[in-house]
Amino acid sequence: MEENNKNIDLFDxxxxxxxxxxxxxxxxxxxxxxxxxxxxxxxxxxxxxxxxEAGRAEAKKLLQKEGAVKYFGNLWGQxxxxxxxxxxxxxxxxxxxxxxxxxxxxxxxxxxxxAISKDDIDDSRGEKASKREEKTASLSLQDSIMESxxxxxxxxxxxxxxxxxxHSEEELISESKIxxxxxEYHQDAPKPExxxxxxxKRSQSVDKAKTSPAKKTEPSESIFNSNEIPxxxxxxxxxxxxxxxxxxxxxLISDTGSIKDSxxxxxxxxxxxxxxxxxxxxxxxNHMIEVYGIPNKSLIPLGKINQDIYLxxxxxxxxxxxxxxxxxxxxxxxxxxxxxxxxx
Amino acid sequence: MLFKKRLKEKELIAALKEGREDALLQLYxxxxxxxxxYITRNNGTYDDAEDVLQDAVIVxxxxxxxxxxxxHVKLSTFVFAVVKNKxxxxxxxxxxxxxxxxxxxxxxxxxxxxxxxxxxxxxxxxMVEKLDDVCKKLLTYFYYHEMEMDKxxxxxxxxxxxxxxxxxxxCFKKLQEQFLNQYKKSDFLD
Numbered sequence: 104m105e106e107n108n109k110n111i112d113l114f115d116x117x118x119x120x121x122x123x124x125x126x127x128x129x130x131x132x133x134x135x136x137x138x139x140x141x142x143x144x145x146x147x148x149x150x151x152x153x154x155x156e157a158g159r160a161e162a163k164k165l166l167q168k169e170g171a172v173k174y175f176g177n178l179w180g181q182x183x184x185x186x187x188x189x190x191x192x193x194x195x196x197x198x199x200x201x202x203x204x205x206x207x208x209x210x211x212x213x214x215x216x217x218a219i220s221k222d223d224i225d226d227s228r229g230e231k232a233s234k235r236e237e238k239t240a241s242l243s244l245q246d247s248i249m250e251s252x253x254x255x256x257x258x259x260x261x262x263x264x265x266x267x268x269x270h271s272e273e274e275l276i277s278e279s280k281i282x283x284x285x286x287e288y289h290q291d292a293p294k295p296e297x298x299x300x301x302x303x304k305r306s307q308s309v310d311k312a313k314t315s316p317a318k319k320t321e322p323s324e325s326i327f328n329s330n331e332i333p334x335x336x337x338x339x340x341x342x343x344x345x346x347x348x349x350x351x352x353x354x355l356i357s358d359t360g361s362i363k364d365s366x367x368x369x370x371x372x373x374x375x376x377x378x379x380x381x382x383x384x385x386x387x388x389n390h391m392i393e394v395y396g397i398p399n400k401s402l403i404p405l406g407k408i409n410q411d412i413y414l415x416x417x418x419x420x421x422x423x424x425x426x427x428x429x430x431x432x433x434x435x436x437x438x439x440x441x442x443x444x445x446x447x
Numbered sequence: 448m449l450f451k452k453r454l455k456e457k458e459l460i461a462a463l464k465e466g467r468e469d470a471l472l473q474l475y476x477x478x479x480x481x482x483x484x485y486i487t488r489n490n491g492t493y494d495d496a497e498d499v500l501q502d503a504v505i506v507x508x509x510x511x512x513x514x515x516x517x518x519h520v521k522l523s524t525f526v527f528a529v530v531k532n533k534x535x536x537x538x539x540x541x542x543x544x545x546x547x548x549x550x551x552x553x554x555x556x557x558x559x560x561x562x563x564x565x566x567x568x569x570x571x572x573x574m575v576e577k578l579d580d581v582c583k584k585l586l587t588y589f590y591y592h593e594m595e596m597d598k599x600x601x602x603x604x605x606x607x608x609x610x611x612x613x614x615x616x617x618c619f620k621k622l623q624e625q626f627l628n629q630y631k632k633s634d635f636l637d
Contacts, residue, residue, distance in 0.1 A: 108616050119593060150623055151590050153571020157583070158591025159505055160572060165468060166475050166501040171493065 110140070114147040346372040346399040351414070356406040360446040368392060368412060372399045380432040384412070384423045392423050396432070405444040413444050420444070459522065463511040466592035475504045478526045485527070486534060499537070503529035512593060567630060574625050582618035589615055 116122050117130050134141045348371050355364045368390040375381075380396030390412075394402070397416050405413040405420065412423040413435055422435040435441065454462055454473055462470030478500060486496035507525045510516045516525060575583055584603060588594045596608035596615075605611040 107620065111616060111619060115589075146623065146626075149565065149567045150571050150619070150626060152565065152568040153626075154575050154586045154590040154622070156568055156572035157575035158587035159509075160576065161587060162468075162471060162505050162508065163501050165471065166504060167497070169472055169475055170497060171479075 110143055111147065114144055114151075117144075118148070118151060344374040346374055348372075349400055349402075351402065351404040353404045353412055354406045356408050356443055358408075358443075360443050362406070366390065366407065368404075370394065370402055370414075372397060372402075381429040382421075382423055382432055383427065383429045384425045385427060386425045393429075394432070395429070397421075408440065408443060413440070456521065460511060463508055463522075464514075466512060466588075466594060471504060471508055474507065474522060474526065475500060478504065478523050478530075481523070481527065482530050485530065489534065490538065491534065495534075495537075499530050499533050500526070503527075503533055567626075570629060571622070571626055574622060574629065578618065578622065581614070582621065585611065585615050585618050586622065 113130065117127065122130065134144060348369060350367050350369050352365050353368050354362045355366060357363055369392070371391065371393040373393060373395045375396040378396065382392060382394040384390075384392045392412065392414075401416040402414040402421075403416070405415050407413070410425055414421050414423060420435040420441060422433045422440075424433070454470060459470055459473060463474065479497075482500040482503075483493060483496040486499060487493065491499075503526050506529050507516070507522065510525070511522070575586060578586070581603070585599060588599045588602065589596075594602070596611050599615075600606070600608050600611040603611065605614065
């Protein structure tokens with residue numbers, strides 16, 4: 104047994120090359136001289152080779168189990184793959200975030216600008232309203248003087264012209280009052296009377312109601328004149344889309360209601376960016392009306408009385424007076440004007 | 448396999464010398480695509496490619512362990528040279544080609560493989576595979592992987608190198624005994 108173990112160690116050392124040259128030579132010499140040892144060594148070699156084959160086969164089995172290397176299976180272990188995957192994920196995340204961001208961002212910006220513009224307009228209105236108040240105060244003095252005069256004149260006229268329609272002062276006043284009430288600004292359009300406070304507004308309108316009646320001997324003009332506020336806030340319209348251009352044939356209606364002639368007016372419908380309903384009417388070189396906030400091509404020509412053009416959109420009659428700057432749309436509600444327009 | 452640490456060339460060689468299986472697998476994976484492409488371009492199938500590569504990787508592994516390779520070129524170059532040799536031999540054997548393309552032989556890499564396998568060796572191989580796990584491991588660790596005894600003891604949970612060594616004697620003798628019985632029989636049968 105011991106002998107056998109010794110031989111095994113000897114053979115192993117020889118085969119693995121662990122022997123020194125002297126030992127090796129001595130062993131080889133022994134092999135030549137000792138056929139029994141030689142046979143034992145040959146057997147040992149076969150066994151060792153067999154074990155090696157077994158080891159090889161095992162290794163091969165391991166590799167066979169691995170089999171086909173999937174491309175990504177091999178790639179995953181590599182750093183650059185992970186890095187690129189991380190970068191891709193990062194960009195994807197950014198894409199998702201950016202996709203959501205702009206809407207909120209723009210909205211905020213939009214809200215802000217809107218708020219600013221509204222405030223600005225209110226402020227400027229406030230200032231102008233106060234100026235207006237001063238003016239109307241001084242005007243009301245004049246008016247009151249004029250009032251008595253005009254009333255006197257009226258009376259004289261009435262008395263002199265017996266067949267003329269009798270307009271008592273009260274009637275005039277009441278009529279005028281109605282007219283004032285009838286002249287409405289479109290709800291959406293900024294009202295020129297708006298001032299910083301409701302009280303101020305109210306007092307102002309009360310003032311007007313007081314001053315206007317007598318002043319208005321010619322209601323159709325004077326009422327609108329009263330609304331033609333000197334400091335009308337300039338509504339700067341941001342560049343917005345032009346919807347269409349149309350040319351309307353407007354009949355020229357005389358005071359009596361007869362149609363004298365007709366004229367062409369170019370109507371430009373614009374898309375209203377702030378949902379405001381405004382218009383501009385320029386008479387030179389051509390008659391052109393630019394209108395915001397009216398449904399495209401919805402205006403129907405009614406006629407032109409004096410300087411004003413009346414157009415109908417749906418059931419509403421709008422009065423367009425010549426103004427070089429944008430002003431809110433005006434709705435005509437005076438019965439006699441409507442009568443005149445519908446007569447034709 | 449996912450996020451498995453990939454060894455660099457030097458680490459890979461060191462790991463192969465230690466007989467580490469992960470190094471062997473890496474050598475296989477690293478060369479898989481190129482070998483598969485080569486074999487399929489030269490009348491082979493995917494299975495051929497895998498078989499040849501497996502053998503080639505094992506050959507290179509053994510050469511690295513025994514310091515029989517001059518590592519002045521990349522390991523993959525050796526693997527590829529072995530693959531080419533093996534594949535040409537196989538093609539010739541199967542009669543698929545009848546001339547040897549000289550350029551297939553890489554001059555810088557000379558790998559000699561033993562082709563002659565003794566039938567007795569094959570018999571021993573089968574016997575080793577039927578041995579109990581401890582003996583099989585111990586013998587392959589010692590003779591195939593050429594591990595030191597203390598390393599084997601450490602790997603297999605023996606108290607020390609001497610315990611491992613005496614166990615190795617046991618296993619070797621067991622194999623020898625089995626072989627002598629079997630071989631005499633088969634010899635007798637022949």
